[in-house]
Structure formats: C-alpha cells, structure tokens
Amino acid sequence: MTIDIDVSLAYDVGAAGLALLAVEAAQTKTQVVTEETLDVENAVLRHIKGESGFGRRTWARVDGPTLRLRYRANVDVSRAPVQLEGLSAAPLDELPADLIAFLRPSRFCQSDQFETFAAKEFGHLSGGKKVAAIVEWIQSKLTYAPSASDRGTTLLDTFSSRKGVCRDYAHLLCGLARASHIPARYVSAYGPSVDPQDFHAVVHVWLNNEWQLIDPSGMCPADELVLVGAGRDAADVPFMETPNEAQFIDQRVCVKRSHGRCNGN
Missing domain, CATH: 2.60.40.2250 (Immunoglobulin-like)
Structure with missing residues (x-):
C-alpha cells in the first residue's frame, strides 16, 4: 500500500x-x-x-x-497485519541487551505500579494471547476523548480517568505489557484512518523475537501505518x-x- x-x-x-x-x-x-x-x-x-x-x-x-x-x-x-494469538514471548534472560530498557518504567509509563494488576487480570495468559487480552481490555475500558488529556498526562492518570487520545492508549499498552514482562516501546506514526488527522501514536511489543506493531486505539491496521520514531514513551519521540x-x-x-x-x- x-x-x-x-x-x-x-x-x-x-x-x-x-x-x-x-x-x-x-x-x-x-x-x-x-x-x-x-x-x-x-x-x-x-x-x-x-x-x-x-x-x-x-x-x-x-x-x-x-x-x-x-x-x-x-x-x-508492505507490512502484514499482526496476528497476536500465535506469537510467543521470549524468556527474560534471553532478551537482547538493548531491549531491557523497554521493560522498565519511564516518565509517562509507570509500569512498576501495575505488576499486581497485570498479574491478576492477564497472568493466566502468555505471549501474544496476553498482549491481545491487554489490547481488548484497553479498548473496552477507555473512551477516546481529545479534551481529556494533555502533554503531562501519564499512565496513572489515564488508568484513573479511563479517557484519552492515541498517546494515552499507547502509554497504557506499553505500561501493561512491561508490567507483564514483555518489552514494549512507544512509536510515533502517520495513519490515513486517524480521525481527526494528526500525528499518531502506536506501540511495538516484542514477540517471536521481533517487534510487532499494534494500534491500541483501533484506528489503523498495521499494514497502513507509516512509522517515524520509537522510544520509551512520548517524551522520547515528540x-x-x-x-x-x-x-x-x-x-x-x-x-x-x-x-x-x-x-x-
């Protein structure tokens, strides 16, 4: 495309x-x-x-x-749509060294404060099935509301308010994946289905020993996203x-x- x-x-x-x-x-x-x-x-x-x-x-x-x-x-x-359910997560001690940072909490993603919640909600699942369940939970619990957040809004704020924009959806997925011991990074992107048109935020999760692209807002499939940059959270890629x-x-x-x-x- x-x-x-x-x-x-x-x-x-x-x-x-x-x-x-x-x-x-x-x-x-x-x-x-x-x-x-x-x-x-x-x-x-x-x-x-x-x-x-x-x-x-x-x-x-x-x-x-x-x-x-x-x-x-x-x-x-030429990116194919992602099918999460069949993908596996790597053991922590086999992760490449440069992925360790994407397991840790960051300025806008306080993932260390969600480990108990992630274990309770998603601990019975593994790999791609766990990530798919996290995405489904986010999409069922959050309301897309452009006026509900600003550039200072963190994962904690979004989890509490249950409202936000693509940036907040991405922070929530990054935080819950990291709390589940799956590397995740925030990705800035362009997408033709973004409404209203603006810069967009999506997520990479590390499954099957490579980055898998997910739009937790549900706006854009992976095969039509154009990626710009990647980092720990929005502070890294404005x-x-x-x-x-x-x-x-x-x-x-x-x-x-x-x-x-x-x-x-």
Whole structure:
C-alpha cells in the first residue's frame, strides 16, 4: 500500500530559533520512502539518527523566531497485519541487551505500579494471547476523548480517568505489557484512518523475537501505518522539541492512501 503524507507546521520557537524535528518517515524493511521533501523556511538543517537508531531527526536552526516547514512523502508499506494469538514471548534472560530498557518504567509509563494488576487480570495468559487480552481490555475500558488529556498526562492518570487520545492508549499498552514482562516501546506514526488527522501514536511489543506493531486505539491496521520514531514513551519521540517554549501558529497533517492524494501534493 502506498501512503501519501503532507505536513505543514508553523510555530514561534523563540529567540534561539532552534528546533529538533521528528516528522520524517523511517526507512525500514516493511516501509520504503520512495519520495520525500522536507522544506524549512530560512533554516540550516542537520540530520541525526533517531532514538534507538530508529528513523532520523533533524535539527533546524531558523533565521528568526518563526519555524515554518512542509514535509511531503510517498511511502510504500508492505507490512502484514499482526496476528497476536500465535506469537510467543521470549524468556527474560534471553532478551537482547538493548531491549531491557523497554521493560522498565519511564516518565509517562509507570509500569512498576501495575505488576499486581497485570498479574491478576492477564497472568493466566502468555505471549501474544496476553498482549491481545491487554489490547481488548484497553479498548473496552477507555473512551477516546481529545479534551481529556494533555502533554503531562501519564499512565496513572489515564488508568484513573479511563479517557484519552492515541498517546494515552499507547502509554497504557506499553505500561501493561512491561508490567507483564514483555518489552514494549512507544512509536510515533502517520495513519490515513486517524480521525481527526494528526500525528499518531502506536506501540511495538516484542514477540517471536521481533517487534510487532499494534494500534491500541483501533484506528489503523498495521499494514497502513507509516512509522517515524520509537522510544520509551512520548517524551522520547515528540514531533518537535525546542529549548524555549514553542507557541502554536498553524499545523496541518494530511495522510492518505494512494487513491486519495493530499491537496497540494
């Protein structure tokens, strides 16, 4: 499947005129970026590797306080839908060293506080069946509510309120999987079924000795998601970081399947 992406942003980033961007689609074995342009007005750009070596980020130093960018890409996605039930979890002592961090609690995912709950609710299951049960529990208990959370909302907050957006769904899945001793990482992405259109958050869980992609919000199947970056939680992969408080001016995200191209492409 070919996915067309068209993103435009405008923010006041302050006198430093500096921003670290994470908006570019990653090149992976299951998604190939065939066309791509990143235009940032009056800026010098420097590319670096993304968190955990996944994808890439771009430093933009702007001549002035206003950052204006447009990112356009066409991405061929060949990822198959995930069937969780038949997948196995690796013994903890056989995990690769770089996965240990994704078992631990993090800033927005206090997984250590959910081990008793996870054992009670899902302890009778293992591997992919356990993850499938966690996803089903999340989708049955949470209500998608855009006004219910903000950038400071944590797993504890979402578990209590039972409301949130894709970011909160992803934190809850990461936290409950880690509490169940299954590595999980937060993934930033684009998806054509996201409504309303915006940057999206999904999850990788480590099963069958590889990362399996899941959208706990249920909006997008794995075979139409375009991945950008991955980390422990939302703090690791924001679409933009600035040394000073950034002020919103304008933002537009358009993601379409190949038969419905974004305006302006």
